[in-house]
Amino acid sequence: MTQAAQIQEKGNQLAHGNKPGNWKEYFTFSTDHKVIGIQYLVTTFVFYLIGGVLATLVRTELATPESDFVSREVYNGLFTVHATVMIFLWIVPAATGGFGNYLIPLMIGARDMAFPRLNALAFWIIPPTGLMLMSSFLVGAPGAGWTSYPPLSLVSGKAGEMIWILSILLLGTSSILAAVNFIVTIFRMRVPGMGLNQMPLFCWAMLATSFLALIATPVLAGAMILLSFDLLIGTAFFNPTGGGDPVVYQHLFWFYSHPAVYIMILPIFGMISEIVSVHARKPIFGYKAIAYSSIAICGLGLIVWAHHMFTSGTPPWLRMFFMITTMVISVPTGIKIFSWLATLWGGKLDMSSALLFGMGFICLFVIGGISGVMTASVPFDIHVHDTYFIVAHLHYVLFGGSVFGLYGGFYHWFPKITGRMMNETWGKVHFWLTFIGFNLAFMPMHKLGMEGMNRRIAEYDPKFATLNLVCTIGAYLLAVSTLPFIVNATWSWVRGKPAGDNPWRALTLEWMTTSPPPVENFEVDPVLVTGPYDYGMGSRAKDVDVPFSEADDPALSAGPSSTLRAKPDPVVAANPSDRGTESHNRD
């Protein structure tokens, strides 16, 4: 029986590139999107380790109720820089800059990004900015939290605060440059025959992410500039002593920072869609529903920001408005979750490390989503706002969500990026250590918060000692859990089993060239002989067993004639029944 992957590979023999890349490039100002992608991934991972060290220091302080490990000022600096590093130097640049850069051109069959030099510039802003942020520990780290609310941020150490503002401005600039690049690349550089509705879902996710970054980041930049005026030359935009209003800052800040959480999770959603489908050997369930729900999240994500401000003096009708929009945004998110479950259902799961992290992601992200709906409810949020319940919630979405997804991405695309396989046994050890450590570290925080432990404190009531100790043990386990990954990745990069072009037998175009792909990726334009998710195509006639489905009606069909499917290019489609309709993106 011929398999979908064989069909797609056969159709793309001409496109297949042959000369693998040169690793020395990785240390230069290269404009190759793959080099830049790897530069992003490695750099941000180093920052992840730094952020992890800061987290471990935070948890060490919190192992006991007294403030006995670092001074209170340093403690505030630790969690402020920890959060800033994790968000702005790890998740955002790793997901968009790293995977986005590496994968988008390959997935749409392009030779590079639309603006290669801009791309390199966006990357090279990051390492010096990261170092600058770290150097703030020498002059007194910023200590007003990653939210940096005035008036506190105006009175707690000018130097550190100014370094923080500059870092955010620079990293924001980098993120805007990258966003412009992705939007243009995705709209203009798709291979002929690939319409928007035939792109891999990761491309849809990056499109939504880039729009969010483009719309929201300038507002943050504005807020940062005003804040620096208040800080340096004594204006009073946000300073009540001069008639300013601190609540205005909160609006500006969250107008960016809520969309920012979607900037951190949407690309991961895209990656999970790829991973789940390939490793379950089944088409993604409801391609169009997933694609459009990313766009819905992008739109709704811009009008929920004040749910971070339910207790800071938001008028009642606004609280209700933001409560309802926040509740509604869980609907498109739910669509994705159920679609992934339906994709897994009845598949042939290979239970590789990539899939394990993907399934771990679904499990943990659902918990974060549920606690998110709870905090959207105003009366309950009034109780838990600014407590450890929030710390638990945000780590379930950012760590259980984004970080698990990124790990899944590393295991899934490592063979393409390096040309070698990672060790599966160590991958599984890594997964279980991370999964257990994570739940130990963060599950108890829900209870702590509801019982009365507020966040951002260096000392706490002794009645919370036991649960906090559990959290700290979990955090140490998490710290240890990165070791198998680092060793596995380094060792496999040098010595791993050669991967071949398409070890997972996937259908998206990045797998249709050598691993690692050559400069310019493809010899000639690749083509969509099958759709990006046409697994099981070899046995096309098979009646699918799905409730409510009718094989012939496109609206009701669950099989290949479903309207929800991403179709191949009708000009070159392998299956005769896919031919003859309109071909997109060809002139």
Add this chain to the structure above:
Amino acid sequence: MNIPSQITTLLAGIILTLISFWYGQNHNLLPVAASRNAASVDNLFDAMLTIGTGIFLLVSGILIYSAIKFRRQPDDISDGPPVHGNIPLEILWTAIPAILVLGISVYSFDVYTTQGGMDPMDHSMAHGKAHHPMAANPGSAVAATLVAQADPNQQQAESVLQDPATNAVREDIPQRKDAPALGTVSPRVGASPDNSGTPPQLVINATGMQYAWLFTYPGTEVVAGELHVPLDRDVLINLSANDVLHAFWVPEFRLKQDAVPGRQTEIRFTPTKAGEYPLICAELCGAYHGAMKTIVVVEPQEAYDSWLQSQQVASAETRDRAVAGTVHPALIAANPATLTDEQYLAPYAHDMGIDAAMLDQLRPHQSHS
């Protein structure tokens, strides 16, 4: 589909539902509920937890079942069935969550209204003059005036308004409608619907500053570092902050409100269980944020009255000495709870170059503030 698998699905569904309902009622995650509206917040949480548990069990059940049941055989390299999606199913799992979250929204709205969140701004409460609780309170008025002193704008406004005619003309400027001082009034948790329109039975002013809460009891000269409230009385707290953001949080009341410098806000509740509960600052306010907590003592009216009396005696005794600025700042930082406001403020007054004579002069201005 054969019958046994339908039965197992049904059974699994029933067990999942039972576990969710059981856990929703027996989670033991919240501290005692000590205010009149706390129980309704808890019921809301129970409901959300029930639904949440159900969804979590469903999702993780499917994940575990798939991991076992649909695991690929080692030598099987064929693909799974070509299922591409199904619109009726998509509609189903769009509609069910949509109905659930809309239900939760309506329920939350209802709880929020009983809590007093929708209570319209009652200007008689916030509007200065004779009946404003703040104006009637010498303690906080001193504090307010001290802050005002540092603010030339406010100073000028006050001196201009000394003239009765100007005062009358400017009756309607927006700030004055909303607040006795400059800045705006923040929306807050107000009266529950059955109390709406009726004045609270007790008004207390709370001021947050790095790193303590100060409570003043209008009509008395008492300034205390801990909050005492009588049991079963409808209490209104006027909240503001002197320096940075703080937040007033009593977990047992399920209530929280930020205190924003430059803004006035309030929080209204009825304590229903006698006891001592932590009163925590829940907004990062600096290095000692974690130490910024005190207690709220809920006690029967008689106990409350005698506490207030003892505080009044104590404050009368220490006032003169304190106004002269002889109390060492370190002492004050050590325990604001036992000090009067003058005592507490003395070092600040000293820093600002305000002497006892000036302070005395300030007193008659209270009614104008």
